Amino acid sequence: MVNVGIIGATGYTGEELISILLRHPQVRITYLSAKIEKPTPISDIFPKFRNRLNVTCRLPETDLAVSTCDVLFLALPHTVSMDWVPRFLKANRRVIDLSADYRLKDKKIYERFYKNRHRDVHNLKQAVYGLPEIYRSKIKQARLVANPGCYPTAAVLGLAPLIACDVLSGQEDIIIDAKTGVTGAGRRALLEYSFSELNEDMYAYKINIHQHMPEIKQELSKLGGKNIKFTFVPHLLSVNRGILETIYVKLNQSSVRNNQKRKGNKEKDLLKLYKNFYKKEPFVRIREGDGGIRLRDVVGTNFCDITIRCFPEKDLLIIITAIDNLIKGAAGQAVQNMNIMYDFYEQTALV
């Protein structure tokens, strides 16, 4: 039985982590903390956990966390995590950080996008980017996992097969039109996220300046072995959960042929490429045919659904990906990473 703790237990990601971990037969939640006025039973903060979890949430404290936990999930705001990670690593605990603090390998880029000096460059190097579909073997050995952002998870999984197999014509043409539910904005008291302001609405925001862009760029460029450029337009939907990304790319026709080494329909070739790329992945589903990709099929699950539509006369490929932003885009992927780190069955608590 592994003892787990959550720092930042009172946000939506913390809430989802608790929900998932309560279904995990090999772990026990032993420690919960958050920026909170006074120690409070977690079931008073989230009444849904009454009769299910009897742990008091308190201000974070290194000693208590370390003495009660084998592994710590940090569901903290960006720039706060890096104050806690070194303490837990020093005490030889494993850490899964759900903030952005250890995702970007280039500290200058981090500092530009998150408007803060990076205060733990030392541990940045050892952090493993926690996307199991790409880094599973490194995650197995990791002491510190930087759990991916929600938009990057959907974007990188949607583009990885193309980029790894060099099927793109040129990087400059990728357009990512992303749509997210409101929980992606966190649990905050802001007028702009109030029900009456958002209900029945939709809009684009942070066009080409969203802080998840350098993360997508880092991972795509690493996969492609070259600088990958793209345009990123996130939109806010008036739903609670889910991310759907519609991605437009220009294909490199010859590459498709060379890679696939066969004749025939380009869409079929590319579908095969995708299926092959993810053939051993428990949480990526390549969808074909009529049904399409929709939020309701992934919300509440750890799946990333992907489909493609190819228009050869335009050398255009459209990729659609969908995840639950709080699960595959945050808490679910974090538990998937823990399962890998502890050599548990990877799907435990996640289906």
Next chain:
Amino acid sequence: MVNVGIIGATGYTGEELISILLRHPQVRITYLSAKIEKPTPISDIFPKFRNRLNVTCRLPETDLAVSTCDVLFLALPHTVSMDWVPRFLKANRRVIDLSADYRLKDKKIYERFYKNRHRDVHNLKQAVYGLPEIYRSKIKQARLVANPGCYPTAAVLGLAPLIACDVLSGQEDIIIDAKTGVTGAGRRALLEYSFSELNEDMYAYKINIHQHMPEIKQELSKLGGKNIKFTFVPHLLSVNRGILETIYVKLNQSSVRNNQKRKGNKEKDLLKLYKNFYKKEPFVRIREGDGGIRLRDVVGTNFCDITIRCFPEKDLLIIITAIDNLIKGAAGQAVQNMNIMYDFYEQTALV
């Protein structure tokens, strides 16, 4: 052309007042103010008014308000209105106050429910409760109208015919199970009203302690000539607009007969009673038959829809009423009152 101003223009009621007044051919919006950091065009605050209204919203100021307006709508929080009303009345302006400050005739009850001393008892006396269906002739002459609350509008209109005609068995049995959309809570940055907290939810709140209760009680008791008691349970719905109240009353069988002076089906008698009571009212619709009362039929309108279902074997009458909380429950009724005060056609700008 009447010049109108709004104090408190940046809340949902202020926004709705602007929407309605822009359609009014006999008025001109000349002044907008609110608790605001710096003077801002109203179309920057509510972009929906771009190309429609070119007025700058600024901090409220008596002189400017008085010099530019014939009538002032006060869409202010409770306990703030009473600081402004005396100044406008003194300058001989007409005032329609949408707060609760002048609704309760007994200042002690006001002070208990609104937790504040009443600082303008003098004008309290002359304030006319702005429910046109009951007080139309007084509103015509009024200098100061206390515009009714949203829950009281639906409750009083639903019960007035019964109480005025003494058809109730005894006041102690009235149960008002009320449901409201979220805009009823105002335009505020509170976690509990954030989209992700409220969406797909529903709950009861302020059971039997809601501040609208003394207002309902005052009006029902005045109508009945005796103290009317009731139980009031408001519920919050995850919709933007609309109030639906399901009201349970015990009938006084003999009264029905005496009042109606005819034999026959009790439900029909009562329907006739309701239709008769409201026969000249442009904004009360008595509905019968299968269709039922639903939010969608009143949202966006100034109507109050009412239906009744009678269960004679239980001496039970169920009344269902519905309004748009921001229109008949606030801004629409305020404009209806203005139309009455200025002898405009009562439905102007309201259909």
Next chain:
Amino acid sequence: MVNVGIIGATGYTGEELISILLRHPQVRITYLSAKIEKPTPISDIFPKFRNRLNVTCRLPETDLAVSTCDVLFLALPHTVSMDWVPRFLKANRRVIDLSADYRLKDKKIYERFYKNRHRDVHNLKQAVYGLPEIYRSKIKQARLVANPGCYPTAAVLGLAPLIACDVLSGQEDIIIDAKTGVTGAGRRALLEYSFSELNEDMYAYKINIHQHMPEIKQELSKLGGKNIKFTFVPHLLSVNRGILETIYVKLNQSSVRNNQKRKGNKEKDLLKLYKNFYKKEPFVRIREGDGGIRLRDVVGTNFCDITIRCFPEKDLLIIITAIDNLIKGAAGQAVQNMNIMYDFYEQTALV
């Protein structure tokens, strides 16, 4: 490992049953059927089950069902279940029927409310009403469980402690003001349940004629040892899931005192009564204090949350109960019943 089948797998209850059973370590879904044009993989009907369940859904057939299943869940429309139940019982299979066909002991009442002759009176007698909180020991032995309706589950659990302990003044005063999400209406192509008709709406329907009324009456009267009367007004909310019932009852003051055999605050006495009544129940949570009962705390769970508010000066008690209509109100309770029948840990797959 128990082999389970679902007849009627393509409705919302069937979908939810699959979701829950997939998390159950002691069962295997071996058979799915529904009124369907041609055999179809369930993951084509509900793409959310892709990569999770590889079973083909086909037209129901007794032989195949019986040869592949130990226990059958019937998620069929009312009046259809009774054609299938006898076949499965005859083959010595256990049956959990989620329709209303075996809930009402009096076939005449069934026939009046469901407008159909009862064609399996023989098995009606042996059917056990599947509310574990009341009938757990009988469920253990049952061959046929009649799984309760959603409204009755919330109503009976909310009133059982009062009625069993004879705390009511008289049955005629109970008012149940119920609110439900749209999935309660089933998975059907009707204009009145289309998104654009229902979104942002709310209304009452089937006032005092809802088909769940005789079921509530039967159970309350059995508990009270006398005929219990009530008024029932269901409302449709524009949310997917959840039932909240606000119940108004008149108390019998002396009974409270006698039952509790102690002095003090009436609300506290009654809370104690409720807590005591449900003290061993894993899925009933008595809530007290400020928080209140809300849909979001029970949606996605098998819990029934209950709170009470007492107004002694009116001899009035308000009880609020909430469940997820598809879980504790249908599929979750069905699995809870299966767990009891098979002597599994009762909470398996349900938290």
Next chain:
Amino acid sequence: MVNVGIIGATGYTGEELISILLRHPQVRITYLSAKIEKPTPISDIFPKFRNRLNVTCRLPETDLAVSTCDVLFLALPHTVSMDWVPRFLKANRRVIDLSADYRLKDKKIYERFYKNRHRDVHNLKQAVYGLPEIYRSKIKQARLVANPGCYPTAAVLGLAPLIACDVLSGQEDIIIDAKTGVTGAGRRALLEYSFSELNEDMYAYKINIHQHMPEIKQELSKLGGKNIKFTFVPHLLSVNRGILETIYVKLNQSSVRNNQKRKGNKEKDLLKLYKNFYKKEPFVRIREGDGGIRLRDVVGTNFCDITIRCFPEKDLLIIITAIDNLIKGAAGQAVQNMNIMYDFYEQTALV
């Protein structure tokens, strides 16, 4: 006073037409028809019109329509309109057709996309495409207006300034990522549009095969004087109303300079281009600065909001447009066209 009739009054577009026309001081609704079982007061079909409109809706009939109306709005399904238009034109009535039947000038393209022979080619020629911002002078003279589709209205208004001024690099790069509310699908009893299926969901559909594509293509190509190609991906949002289109185009750098004949920031130049193009338009608002374009600012109005974001380093321009699909995308634009045809003030009943 102009007498107007609506054929197809019971759909969402018909309902919206009635709402708007009721506020129009120069028209009177004299005739309503629809595919309906028996003559029914429109206020029984849409109870929101009770006390507001007393007209009976009946099966369409040429003689009655013609004898009671000066102008007819046809809110009929595609392929049905062309059976009625010739009859009304023959009787010398003006017709505003909201279906697609007279929008496409090339009957072969119509027949391919709408899978039906065009049965009124004769009148196709005289039909004027009812986009006032482009065809106002022709609309003034028109006997038959083909009211634009919702997606085309938002797309054409968003792209017209660029194409008319030849600022695009090449037509092959335009990507239109469109999002619509559910009323766009019409008022129909289909499982896929039921509340429980759609609520909290989102998905793409009819990728590059939507029937509005040839309409967009026809209008853009006419404006550009050459064949304009684009990719069109519509998405369904779980909101009632509103269309938001995010449009990605590659710029022709030199064209910008030539057209604008001035130096300076490209985004500013383009904003000027847009503002200039629409400077006399009452219902197009060019938005700049932070606020962005959102559904809530246009829903309930006849406005089309447009903003642009330019990324010169990528020669990329992003245009975002938003309309209410039932108003500027259907009924509102139809009334705007009627106002132009009758030389009424163009904004009458529309603000």
